[in-house]
Amino acid sequence: MAAAPRLLVVHHSRSGGTAALLDAALAGMRDPAVTGLDLVLQPVAEAGPDDVLGAAALVIATPVRFGGLAGLTRDFLERCYYPLLDRSPGFRYGLLVRGTTDASGAVRDVERIVAGLRWRPLLPPLVVERGEAGASSQPPLDEAERATAHEWGATIAALVAEGLT
DSSP states (O other): OOOOOEEEEEEOOSSSHHHHHHHHHHHHHTOTTOOSOEEEEEETTTOOHHHHHTOSEEEEEEEEETTEEOHHHHHHHHHHHHHHTTTOTTOEEEEEEEESSOOHHHHHHHHHHHHHHTOEESSOOEEEEOSOTTOSSOOOOOHHHHHHHHHHHHHHHHHHHTTOO
8 A cells, every 4th residue: 555645844933823824724724625645834943844845735834024035945945955956856735825915026936936946836926915014913814814725734645645746
């Protein structure tokens, strides 16, 4: 019997906004309709190239910091870049980004890095921008944002479980 495909989810959240978005997506990834998936969650500070190599696909959940990618998430990608450069072309990933105003810098940062690795997105990034710039916490997700994140997560999980990566 073949092992279930592994979906690695690396995450970082300081103020809780990204964690709330990820929780909604994880509810979709754990939907009972999705079977045959090994879902592994790991903080970005603890994840590395071997974790990525052991996965069928990767989801990165990150906040926006100063208009760009959060430093811990960038560190994860930098630690993985050269060890994976020639070992993972075509690898599939998904991206969740939570910010207060303009998350385009964080999305652009990730897209530039994964372009060098020759990774391909499973779906377009899921981006939630809401809150007050400079606030130490972000407002809770509304029902529409939770539903969108749930559907995004369920779709990612189904694609990986079905081997459509």
